Amino acid sequence: MTFSAKLWNVSFPWVVYNSSGPRCTTLDELKALWNSESSAILMKSCSPLPRDGNPEPRYKEVELGSINSIGLANHGYKKYLEYAAELKSEFPDKPISVSIVGFCPEDFIELVEAFQNDENVDILEINLSCPNVVWKPQIAYDFEASDELLSKIFAVPGSKPIGFKLPPYFDPVHTEMMANILKKYPVNFITCINSVGNTLIIDPETESPLIAPKWWLGWLGGDYVKPVALANVRMFYKLLGESVTIIGCGGIKSGVDVFEHLLAWASLVQLGTVLWKEDVACFERINKEFEEYMSMKWYTSLNQVIWKLKEL
Numbered sequence: 001m002t003f004s005a006k007l008w009n010v011s012f013p014w015v016v017y018n019s020s021g022p023r024c025t026t027l028d029e030l031k032a033l034w035n036s037e038s039s040a041i042l043m044k045s046c047s048p049l050p051r052d053g054n055p056e057p058r059y060k061e062v063e064l065g066s067i068n069s070i071g072l073a074n075h076g077y078k079k080y081l082e083y084a085a086e087l088k089s090e091f092p093d094k095p096i097s098v099s100i101v102g103f104c105p106e107d108f109i110e111l112v113e114a115f116q117n118d119e120n121v122d123i124l125e126i127n128l129s130c131p132n133v134v135w136k137p138q139i140a141y142d143f144e145a146s147d148e149l150l151s152k153i154f155a156v157p158g159s160k161p162i163g164f165k166l167p168p169y170f171d172p173v174h175t176e177m178m179a180n181i182l183k184k185y186p187v188n189f190i191t192c193i194n195s196v197g198n199t200l201i202i203d204p205e206t207e208s209p210l211i212a213p214k215w216w217l218g219w220l221g222g223d224y225v226k227p228v229a230l231a232n233v234r235m236f237y238k239l240l241g242e243s244v245t246i247i248g249c250g251g252i253k254s255g256v257d258v259f260e261h262l263l264a265w266a267s268l269v270q271l272g273t274v275l276w277k278e279d280v281a282c283f284e285r286i287n288k289e290f291e292e293y294m295s296m297k298w299y300t301s302l303n304q305v306i307w308k309l310k311e312l
């Protein structure tokens with residue numbers, strides 16, 4: 001049995017799709033996502049102008065996850081408008097989501113306007129946790145700036161679902177501060193979490209850090225971050241209630257991990273590190289494992305899982 005999902009008015013054939021980051025920058029990568037069992041196509045975070053990103057080495061895999069400091073390498077939003085048109089004409093049935101970043105509020109507004117007015121894009125995910133840009137804090141850690149930015153974004157006319165990719169919060173006071181801002185606006189969804197920022201992995205054999213940019217600090221994903229992601233999904237559900245859909249992201253590499261994110265109250269989930277490691281074949285494997293786990297538990301509907309965490 002397969003399990004489909006909805007994000008407002010947009011239907012997803014499965015609950016699992018890609019996160020913005022791995023293998024979603026070029027048109028070929030986006031086409032590979034369409035040809036896979038990814039439930040949607042989410043494109044790499046794009047900025048007003050193309051960017052080469054940070055110098056190499058900027059991505060490394062380790063046993064328990066991955067570290068990266070790509071630096072928002074992307075083709076610029078005008079190319080992603082072209083890609084969306086080409087993808088929709090070839091593959092009309094899969095939802096297309098963009099991921100938007102900017103370096104000032106005007107950048108965000110320009111991109112939100114462009115994508116709201118584009119017939120091929122279904123969902124707007126706005127990256128408030130965009131890292132790796134030299135010495136600027138993540139917007140979502142600056143509550144005043146976040147509030148001001150959301151007020152500008154929601155002043156742009158448009159009817160597409162809008163959501164925010166959030167960084168992990170490590171203190172419930174901060175989670176609550178962000179939840180209180182989100183509650184002021186018609187936010188459709190949040191994606192919890194972006195990778196954990198500013199971490200250092202050292203290879204003892206080479207006696208060297210794994211990546212070069214920004215004092216060798218990078219964004220951490222994979223097994224390391226799953227408990228942080230689950231805590232953020234659960235805390236935001238507690239604070240926001242059912243009005244905001246939560247997309248779980250962080251440390252998902254098996255069907256059981258999907259199940260845990262749904263128990264915490266995610267309605268859909270995204271894959272990051274595992275997609276980098278295994279390429280698009282991971283979707284079929286993880287969908288199958290999830291379906292098998294559900295049938296082992298005799299569950300036939302997602303409603304038997306989401307909302308059903310047995311609290312102690």
Ligand code: DHB
Nearest residue numbers: 069070071072132195219
């Ligand atoms: C990059 C962007 C992200 O949102 C992230 O979580 C990690 C890396 C980047 O392009 O550098």
